[in-house]
Amino acid sequence: MLTKVVDLRSDTVTKPSEAMRAAMAAADVDDDVLGSDPTAHRFETEMARMMGKEAALFVPSGTMANLVSVLVHCDTRGSEVILGDNSHIHIYENGGMSTIGGVHPRTVHNNPDGTMDIDKIVAAIRHPNGGLCYPTTRLICLENTHGNYGGKCLSVEYTDKVGEVAKTHGLKLHIDGARIFNASVALGVPVDRLVRAADSVSVCLSKGLGAPVGSVIVGSKDFIEKAKILRKTLGGGMRQVGVLCAAAHVGVRDTVGKLADDHRRAKVLADGLEKIKQLTVDLTSVETNMVYFDITDPLISPGKLCQVLEQRNVLAMAVSSKSVRLVTHYQISDRDVQHALTCIEEAVEEILSGNAKSEHLTNGLTANSYGN
Amino acid sequence: MVTKVVDLRSDTVTKPSEPMRAAMAAADVDDDVLGADPTAQRFEAEMARIMGKEAALFVPSGTMANLVSVLVHCDARGSEVILGDNSHIHIYENGGIATIGGVHPKTVTNNPDGTMDIDRIVAAIRHKEGSLYYPTTRLICLENTHANCGGKCLSVEYTDKVGEVAKSHGLKLHIDGARIFNASVALGVPVDRLVRAADSVSVCLSKGLGAPVGSVIVGSKAFIDKAKILRKTLGGGMRQVGILCAAAYVGVRDTVGKLADDHRKAKVLADGLKKIKQFTVDLTSVETNMVFFDIADPRITPDKLCQVLEQRNVLAMPASSKSVRLVIHYQISDSDVQHALTCIEKAVEEILSGSAKFDHLTNGSTANSYGH
Numbered sequence: 001m002l003t004k005v006v007d008l009r010s011d012t013v014t015k016p017s018e019a020m021r022a023a024m025a026a027a028d029v030d031d032d033v034l035g036s037d038p039t040a041h042r043f044e045t046e047m048a049r050m051m052g053k054e055a056a057l058f059v060p061s062g063t064m065a066n067l068v069s070v071l072v073h074c075d076t077r078g079s080e081v082i083l084g085d086n087s088h089i090h091i092y093e094n095g096g097m098s099t100i101g102g103v104h105p106r107t108v109h110n111n112p113d114g115t116m117d118i119d120k121i122v123a124a125i126r127h128p129n130g131g132l133c134y135p136t137t138r139l140i141c142l143e144n145t146h147g148n149y150g151g152k153c154l155s156v157e158y159t160d161k162v163g164e165v166a167k168t169h170g171l172k173l174h175i176d177g178a179r180i181f182n183a184s185v186a187l188g189v190p191v192d193r194l195v196r197a198a199d200s201v202s203v204c205l206s207k208g209l210g211a212p213v214g215s216v217i218v219g220s221k222d223f224i225e226k227a228k229i230l231r232k233t234l235g236g237g238m239r240q241v242g243v244l245c246a247a248a249h250v251g252v253r254d255t256v257g258k259l260a261d262d263h264r265r266a267k268v269l270a271d272g273l274e275k276i277k278q279l280t281v282d283l284t285s286v287e288t289n290m291v292y293f294d295i296t297d298p299l300i301s302p303g304k305l306c307q308v309l310e311q312r313n314v315l316a317m318a319v320s321s322k323s324v325r326l327v328t329h330y331q332i333s334d335r336d337v338q339h340a341l342t343c344i345e346e347a348v349e350e351i352l353s354g355n356a357k358s359e360h361l362t363n364g365l366t367a368n369s370y371g372n
Numbered sequence: 373m374v375t376k377v378v379d380l381r382s383d384t385v386t387k388p389s390e391p392m393r394a395a396m397a398a399a400d401v402d403d404d405v406l407g408a409d410p411t412a413q414r415f416e417a418e419m420a421r422i423m424g425k426e427a428a429l430f431v432p433s434g435t436m437a438n439l440v441s442v443l444v445h446c447d448a449r450g451s452e453v454i455l456g457d458n459s460h461i462h463i464y465e466n467g468g469i470a471t472i473g474g475v476h477p478k479t480v481t482n483n484p485d486g487t488m489d490i491d492r493i494v495a496a497i498r499h500k501e502g503s504l505y506y507p508t509t510r511l512i513c514l515e516n517t518h519a520n521c522g523g524k525c526l527s528v529e530y531t532d533k534v535g536e537v538a539k540s541h542g543l544k545l546h547i548d549g550a551r552i553f554n555a556s557v558a559l560g561v562p563v564d565r566l567v568r569a570a571d572s573v574s575v576c577l578s579k580g581l582g583a584p585v586g587s588v589i590v591g592s593k594a595f596i597d598k599a600k601i602l603r604k605t606l607g608g609g610m611r612q613v614g615i616l617c618a619a620a621y622v623g624v625r626d627t628v629g630k631l632a633d634d635h636r637k638a639k640v641l642a643d644g645l646k647k648i649k650q651f652t653v654d655l656t657s658v659e660t661n662m663v664f665f666d667i668a669d670p671r672i673t674p675d676k677l678c679q680v681l682e683q684r685n686v687l688a689m690p691a692s693s694k695s696v697r698l699v700i701h702y703q704i705s706d707s708d709v710q711h712a713l714t715c716i717e718k719a720v721e722e723i724l725s726g727s728a729k730f731d732h733l734t735n736g737s738t739a740n741s742y743g744h
Binding site: 009010012013015016021022024025026029030031033034059060061063064065067068093094095096099100101206212213214229232233234235236237238239240241242243244247372 | 381382384385387388393394396397398401402403405406431432433435436437439440465466468471472473578584585586601604605606607608609610611612613614615616619744
């Protein structure tokens with residue numbers, strides 16, 4: 001009998017639903033490079049509308065969405081972008097904006113709530129008088145929800161304030177909105193209002209929304225026209241891509257409404273973890289679908305805990321020398337959450353009693369457990 | 373009643389077949405970034421085996437396949453690559469190897485048969501003594517079949533010779549094998565033998581093989597390990613990508629065997645075009661699935677001809693100020709070929725008689741009619 005694997009490593013593990021599979025198989029497609037794939041066209045139009053922007057572009061990944069956005073905003077040599085020192089773009093995207101795009105990053109300290117202090121952002125903007133020595137600041141990037149800080153939401157007030165700073169200084173604002181729908185749902189703010197101040201937003205379809213592949217970039221018509229060329233240049237121009245857009249469209253239609261449940265389950269998970277005395281959880285920091293917990297008992301390491309959990313078919317992600325991350329998504333049920341909690345309790349006991357067998361991780365977990 | 377459109381613009385227009393759609397809907401998938409998608413893994417292993425290389429990597433497009441390959445071979449700053457002046461990489465990939473990758477191109481004249489003279493290749497290799505002024509040559513790129521030269525095949529003898537030149541000068545050899553299966557079939561040479569001299573090959577699945585999206589890169593294990601990271605950096609790391617690999621697998625399984633028919637139909641088309649006195653066709657130059665014809669009558673321009681054809685639901689691609697390209701694929705039947713010939717004859721008469729009406733092109737054909 002095959003035991004179900006409860007995969008809490010990330011919301012990227014969501015597999016396409018039956019409705020998605022049917023949509024993919026039936027998708028009306030055409031060559032999206034030579035002309036326009038009708039399903040892609042419809043989906044991009046719909047995403048632009050939902051996000052309150054003029055146009056949208058489907059891309060293979062969030063990494064490409066951010067890379068294209070930064071490079072289009074910073075198309076002149078000698079550009080600099082202000083972003084969080086703990087942001088996904090800075091930490092987990094291979095430094096691509098620099099190594100591939102020639103753009104210089106200027107990091108500002110990320111607070112535990114995902115924000116950067118406004119005065120620190122302003123201080124980081126290069127003075128035009130220093131043009132002989134300075135790169136030129138062109139762009140500010142925010143991340144909402146903020147992944148490394150536990151899926152924290154940036155409020156619409158904060159976002160608008162950063163937007164004003166950008167405008168005052170002639171800069172653009174890009175939001176890495178991989179999980180923007182989670183933020184919108186948790187804050188109770190319509191997603192188009194939430195990103196109104198932004199010139200561009202990247203939105204993932206393949207995370208909590210459950211699509212197999214892809215992200216969209218939204219922005220002005222001009223911006224998206226340039227983005228399309230850069231997408232082609234990077235190699236993201238796909239042919240009958242409507243196959244993927246069909247699934248993404250189902251994701252947006254069917255799964256945004258389930259995100260509130262993911263958030264509720266994350267809180268249930270956090271409450272349960274708090275009760276385990278070897279673990280500590282900051283319950284107030286669970287705002288969306290991510291739960292980080294620290295291990296206070298030195299006998300238990302995150303790597304060991306995840307190994308023992310894997311033996312019980314529960315997958316989690318060790319994120320530092322003393323903490324573990326769990327991410328809920330709509331393919332994790334209430335029962336899965338209870339099961340995971342039971343397994344975690346048992347795993348802790350097993351390790352402390354000295355009974356745990358440490359096998360080499362088979363699912364590529366430690367090698368690839370970054371930035372997802 | 374909807375008249376069927378006979379689309380001869382490119383073999384990229386092929387739409388996924390029923391078996392492909394079924395395979396996509398049923399694909400066993402997982403997060404290919406976090407671990408390994410089983411369908412992608414199986415497909416990549418099979419492609420490596422077919423091509424006689426150690427490993428393979430699925431990417432969203434031929435452009436990314438070539439870009440990744442060039443950049444991995446040329447990972448040191450100050451690199452130069454030798455390639456044909458009429459090659460797809462040089463003309464139709466947005467200059468990405470330079471603008472994105474910082475690699476310098478050194479072009480050598482492409483002969484009408486798609487080759488570059490061996491002595492000219494050797495002459496283009498930078499002398500080490502000049503390294504104070506010269507970039508360092510690291511790579512030679514061939515293209516097989518050669519698209520701009522009419523779908524011409526590079527023989528295995530020629531490929532091996534270039535491989536020897538590369539080896540004796542410490543260079544790598546990459547083959548842009550977007551249509552390598554067409555070459556293999558036309559030459560009667562097994563595809564693995566044809567590319568044996570190459571360190572890496574890019575192979576399109578979305579052209580004549582009919583898959584909706586994607587290409588593969590094949591090469592050594594060490595090369596593919598680096599390629600995987602660069603693919604991620606460019607934004608080509610896709611999640612449940614087995615969806616696309618399932619369709620690609622069907623393409624390789626079902627459509628390679630149909631390529632010989634495409635070549636036969638191309639010759640029938642060429643023969644028919646030759647009979648139209650306003651055109652000239654070099655019948656000996658039709659080696660695979662492409663037919664280029666020149667328009668000898670100055671009253672007929674390629675654009676005009678393509679517009680009038682579009683009104684008859686036949687799509688073709690202007691290739692220059694006086695030539696047109698037609699590409700055969702397995703979704704073009706023998707009767708489609710005859711129908712196209714009839715329409716072309718009628719279109720010519722219509723233009724010459726002055727009765728043709730010219731609408732603005734709706735299928736984006738002139739705007740996007742480059743490089744497919």
